[in-house]
Amino acid sequence: MSMDGNRYDAIVVGARCAGSPTAMLLARRGHKVLVVDRATFPSDTLSTHIVHPPGVASLRRWGLLERLTATGCPPIHTYAFDFGPFVISGAPGTDDTPVAYGPRRTVLDKLLVDAAAEAGAEVREGFTVEEVLIEDGRVTGVRGHGRRGGTVTERARVVVGADGRHSLVARAVRPEQYHEKPQLLAGYYTYWSGLPMEGRFETWIRPDRGFAAWPTNDDLTVVICGWPFAEFEANKDDIEGNYLKMLELAPEFADRVRAATREARYVGTAVLNYFRRPYGPGWALVGDAGYNKDFITGHGIHDAFRDAELCATAMDEALSGASAFETAMGRYQATRDQRVLPMYELTTQLAMLEPPPLELRHLLAAANGNQEAMDGFARVIAGVTSPAEYFSEESVGRILATR
Numbered sequence: 134m135s136m137d138g139n140r141y142d143a144i145v146v147g148a149r150c151a152g153s154p155t156a157m158l159l160a161r162r163g164h165k166v167l168v169v170d171r172a173t174f175p176s177d178t179l180s181t182h183i184v185h186p187p188g189v190a191s192l193r194r195w196g197l198l199e200r201l202t203a204t205g206c207p208p209i210h211t212y213a214f215d216f217g218p219f220v221i222s223g224a225p226g227t228d229d230t231p232v233a234y235g236p237r238r239t240v241l242d243k244l245l246v247d248a249a250a251e252a253g254a255e256v257r258e259g260f261t262v263e264e265v266l267i268e269d270g271r272v273t274g275v276r277g278h279g280r281r282g283g284t285v286t287e288r289a290r291v292v293v294g295a296d297g298r299h300s301l302v303a304r305a306v307r308p309e310q311y312h313e314k315p316q317l318l319a320g321y322y323t324y325w326s327g328l329p330m331e332g333r334f335e336t337w338i339r340p341d342r343g344f345a346a347w348p349t350n351d352d353l354t355v356v357i358c359g360w361p362f363a364e365f366e367a368n369k370d371d372i373e374g375n376y377l378k379m380l381e382l383a384p385e386f387a388d389r390v391r392a393a394t395r396e397a398r399y400v401g402t403a404v405l406n407y408f409r410r411p412y413g414p415g416w417a418l419v420g421d422a423g424y425n426k427d428f429i430t431g432h433g434i435h436d437a438f439r440d441a442e443l444c445a446t447a448m449d450e451a452l453s454g455a456s457a458f459e460t461a462m463g464r465y466q467a468t469r470d471q472r473v474l475p476m477y478e479l480t481t482q483l484a485m486l487e488p489p490p491l492e493l494r495h496l497l498a499a500a501n502g503n504q505e506a507m508d509g510f511a512r513v514i515a516g517v518t519s520p521a522e523y524f525s526e527e528s529v530g531r532i533l534a535t536r
């Protein structure tokens with residue numbers, strides 16, 4: 134029993150990239166945590182899964198990286214961006230964390246759930262939250278059911294919505310939304326065997342089209358294709374035809390895919406772009422529940438990891454009485470927003486699949502062949518370097534001067 138009579142200090146709804154790390158970090162700090170998910174693990178979810186070096190660094194900090202590498206998931210040391218006339222190819226990481234990984238969500242999410250349980254969080258899989266309890270304007274718990282048995286009520290000092298883009302917790306607490314943008318891109322992906330990537334994450338940028346490929350577990354390669362959201366409905370009738378037609382825009386890659394074998398069905402979607410205020414009386418939001426941007430830059434997983442760390446730190450301060458809840462959680466929101474806003478702007482611009490603005494084309498053409506500048510661009514897309522820094526006057530001047 135926690136101090137004020139609630140059964141738990143925190144109930145976390147959702148146990149994937151945001152929820153399990155939040156539960157794990159809170160439990161490691163001695164808090165009594167329940168984490169629930171209507172899914173059971175291992176299980177897949179609608180998402181590709183490039184984990185850029187900052188996400189890999191989180192896993193290492195948490196002591197989980199060796200478990201990931203033990204699954205045989207191949208490291209990715211090079212990012213290549215094929216703009217048609219030229220290819221920018223660079224290293225995405227830092228000396229500490231030089232590589233990315235592309236683990237299947239079946240692998241990654243299971244590893245995270247297990248780590249939460251090992252840290253002492255109570256994990257309830259196959260448990261669906263039906264209702265968020267609100268009393269006198271304050272969230273006090275959840276009501277839900279397991280796969281067998283009736284409805285149960287659980288109470289906590291804080292309920293954390295880590296329940297993804299369609300968050301029930303967010304719907305219940307109706308947080309302020311800001312910087313909203315509509316769906317911009319529709320993306321579809323599948324898995325191929327016999328399509329070796331040699332440690333490379335490759336992307337192709339073409340008018341109104343973009344696609345990417347990288348290696349994952351079990352000697353498979355994921356290939357995702359995106360077209361403008363305006364074509365979402367029309368292209369639904371022939372996903373495969375549109376997907377394969379797009380690959381022909383890079384004939385050498387299309388040949389490689391023709392020689393490979395498709396091992397899964399095509400799946401995909403389009404997502405909204407938004408920030409939500411991530412806290413209020415008795416509640417918090419982490420991961421996609423609190424902030425989402427298009428998947429074209431593949432930042433959702435490491436963003437969720439970062440949120441989990443920021444949110445768990447703030448909640449620990451609040452739960453232990455070191456700071457007022459409002460103060461600590463206000464810091465979480467401010468830090469999150471400040472870190473992600475420049476990448477949010479770049480991502481939503483790229484997701485429109487419009488030709489890059491003239492200045493950007495000039496810059497990338499100048500970066501072509503300049504290894505330091507190409508590494509710099511790879512690190513921007515990887516979330517290692519802020520776009521604000523790479524596109525600063527000084528940095529642009531340096532790249533243009535060495536042309």
Ligand SMILES: Cc1cc2nc3c(=O)[nH]c(=O)nc-3n(C[C@H](O)[C@H](O)[C@H](O)COP(=O)(O)OP(=O)(O)OC[C@H]3O[C@@H](n4cnc5c(N)ncnc54)[C@H](O)[C@@H]3O)c2cc1C
Pocket residue numbers: 146147148149150151152169170171172178179180181182183184260261262263295296297298300301320401402404419420421422428430431432433434435437
């Ligand atoms: C097509 C696509 C491709 C993507 N590619 C990448 C990529 O390459 N790299 C990357 O970093 N990101 C990618 N993303 C984004 C990434 O998937 C998300 O940012 C990430 O999954 C967010 O994790 P999360 O834990 O917040 O939410 P989720 O992974 O959505 O997990 C939410 C969990 O909450 C549970 N839940 C929801 N409601 C309830 C309820 N009422 N009761 C109990 N449980 C509930 C769900 O079962 C689910 O397990 C992609 C997204 C899409 C759609």
